[in-house]
Amino acid sequence: MMDRGGLMKAMILTLFMIFAATQLKAEDRIKIAVIDSGISFSQSTADYACKDGHVSYIDDTIYVRHRHGENIISILAPAVNPKTHCIKSFKVYRDVNALGDSSVDATIKALKAITKDYQVKFVNISMGGGGTNFNEKRYIKRLLIRGVQIAVSAGNNGQNLDKNCDYFPACYKKTLDSYHFYVVGSSLPSSNRGQVVTDTYSGKDVGTPVLSGTSQATAQKMVFLLKSMVYSNRRLNERLQQTNTRNRKNRNYR
Numbered sequence: 001m002m003d004r005g006g007l008m009k010a011m012i013l014t015l016f017m018i019f020a021a022t023q024l025k026a027e028d029r030i031k032i033a034v035i036d037s038g039i040s041f042s043q044s045t046a047d048y049a050c051k052d053g054h055v056s057y058i059d060d061t062i063y064v065r066h067r068h069g070e071n072i073i074s075i076l077a078p079a080v081n082p083k084t085h086c087i088k089s090f091k092v093y094r095d096v097n098a099l100g101d102s103s104v105d106a107t108i109k110a111l112k113a114i115t116k117d118y119q120v121k122f123v124n125i126s127m128g129g130g131g132t133n134f135n136e137k138r139y140i141k142r143l144l145i146r147g148v149q150i151a152v153s154a155g156n157n158g159q160n161l162d163k164n165c166d167y168f169p170a171c172y173k174k175t176l177d178s179y180h181f182y183v184v185g186s187s188l189p190s191s192n193r194g195q196v197v198t199d200t201y202s203g204k205d206v207g208t209p210v211l212s213g214t215s216q217a218t219a220q221k222m223v224f225l226l227k228s229m230v231y232s233n234r235r236l237n238e239r240l241q242q243t244n245t246r247n248r249k250n251r252n253y254r
Contacts, residue, residue, distance in 0.1 A: 025051035029086045032122040032222070035110050036069035039089035043073050048091075049084040055113065056091035057106035065094045065243060068215065071207035072126050075219035079226040089118070090224045093127075103132055111139035118146075124222045125152040126215035137172050144178040151221045153214040154185040154192040154231055161194030171196060182225075186217035 027050045054062040064070045083228050092106035155167040165171040170183045173196045185191040186203030191214050203217030
């Protein structure tokens with residue numbers, strides 16, 4: 001039989017779960033999916049965070065243990081207009097030293113979920129490792145066909161990927177030749193290099209907590225994509241307004 005203290009804890013937990021469930025709302029903004037180590041609590045409650053909830057495919061909490069995911073989101077956040085866009089976190093690993101089959105399986109689950117969410121237009125994958133995976137490639141291909149822009153890190157092994165391209169998902173670029181698939185290296189000596197690398201950013205001492213590498217360079221590329229989209233939309237709106245103005249001036253009223 002449960003004692004009074006245990007009963008009180010159970011009631012508090014139940015109330016918390018009900019409260020958390022009521023906070024989840026429909027999300028109609030454009031989504032930037034971040035596949036990484038999770039999100040911090042403060043980030044999860046920020047105006048740029050998607051309101052339909054974040055996801056963990058590796059444990060029972062969406063929050064970061066290893067702060068890599070927090071770093072990546074901190075780089076992206078200033079480029080996000082919370083009125084039109086939001087960041088959704090997909091947690092696929094707990095500890096950077098524990099990347100392996102479990103994180104690959106979690107990444108595949110995240111990609112599969114993203115293929116079903118047509119509000120996701122951008123995917124940031126600041127991670128990778130050796131070994132190709134059929135399902136991982138299949139879901140990335142589906143997203144690219146749909147026009148989703150995907151930025152992935154080239155890796156920090158200091159290798160020439162032209163000689164041995166065994167860092168994925170970056171090396172899927174060899175067979176998934178899409179304009180929407182960006183493999184990002186950094187200017188640091190540790191960065192992998194080769195023709196598969198499409199972009200290079202500094203990746204040095206950025207984000208909170210401050211980190212360096214191709215992961216951070218990948219987030220910098222995503223910032224560029226987000227800002228480019230805003231600029232393109234602004235230019236399009238300006239052209240539409242100019243066209244409407246000319247049409248009004250040339251219209252004859254009888």
